[in-house]
Amino acid sequence: MARGFQTKLPPPYLKQVRLRDDVPIDRTRYPYNLPLLRDDDFVLHFDRSITIMVGENGVGKSTLLEGIAAIAGFDEAGGGPGYRPLDHSTAIEWNGDRLQDILRASWLPKVGQGWFFRAESFFSVSRYLDQAALEVSALPPDFLSHSHGEGFLRFFAERCARPGIFLFDEPESALSPRRQFEFVNLLRTIAAEGKAQVIVATHSPILMATPEARLLSVTRAGIDPIALEDTDHYRLYREFVLDPHGVVEAMSDD
Numbered sequence: 001m002a003r004g005f006q007t008k009l010p011p012p013y014l015k016q017v018r019l020r021d022d023v024p025i026d027r028t029r030y031p032y033n034l035p036l037l038r039d040d041d042f043v044l045h046f047d048r049s050i051t052i053m054v055g056e057n058g059v060g061k062s063t064l065l066e067g068i069a070a071i072a073g074f075d076e077a078g079g080g081p082g083y084r085p086l087d088h089s090t091a092i093e094w095n096g097d098r099l100q101d102i103l104r105a106s107w108l109p110k111v112g113q114g115w116f117f118r119a120e121s122f123f124s125v126s127r128y129l130d131q132a133a134l135e136v137s138a139l140p141p142d143f144l145s146h147s148h149g150e151g152f153l154r155f156f157a158e159r160c161a162r163p164g165i166f167l168f169d170e171p172e173s174a175l176s177p178r179r180q181f182e183f184v185n186l187l188r189t190i191a192a193e194g195k196a197q198v199i200v201a202t203h204s205p206i207l208m209a210t211p212e213a214r215l216l217s218v219t220r221a222g223i224d225p226i227a228l229e230d231t232d233h234y235r236l237y238r239e240f241v242l243d244p245h246g247v248v249e250a251m252s253d254d
């Protein structure tokens, strides 16, 4: 068991996040201006150990994950509690971590263990882990001496064997379709073991098909449960597989 987190209670540990009603919200500025957060009664419920968020580019899935990561005590750039893989001191942009100021989280119990996986920071996080191990004369995990996808899967498998809350932003970006099925198997193992909560944002219909997962549709209007077969992603891929050349022609700009 990871130090600091042991519970007999089943996941999901993070039950919901909702907008606070006791702080003013400046809706003119990112991330507070996301259309998704327009309603004062915005609420995101988690009712299974695996939650998969799906939605068009730009609706705010990554921003929400950054906000949840910050609430859990993880760096917005990725990593676990106490990891600071990037120096943010010169950052001029506002990021999703600012959502922690306007969101109220309900936990049972509160979990501070876990990891925020981001494809774009995998390299710097892996370097950071190697460096941290070398500094204490430990064996570096060396996730980078593999292909991108292999290193990523090894990383997931190693981290997710521990209890905690795990956040994944588009994990499929490093994975071939076959490896995505391995990732689904990993999610299924996590669900069966009942010691961890996982929240994934994805565009992959393969990941969305994880049987144990609650699939949530994220749109500018809000967040609602959805069936795989009702997602735009599934419908478009289905049309494509049935008639790839015809669909490419139909979608062409000319």
Ligand SMILES: Nc1ncnc2c1ncn2[C@@H]1O[C@H](COP(=O)(O)OP(=O)(O)OP(=O)(O)O)[C@@H](O)[C@H]1O
Residues within 6 Å of the ligand: 030, 055, 056, 057, 058, 059, 060, 061, 062, 063, 064, 093, 094, 095, 096
């Ligand atoms: N640091 C930032 N400053 C200002 N606006 C931002 C910033 N990061 C993202 N945005 C904007 O916020 C909106 C939501 O972005 P976000 O990356 O959360 O969407 P997403 O649903 O994760 O999209 P994708 O599927 O492309 O990853 C987009 O309109 C984006 O342009």
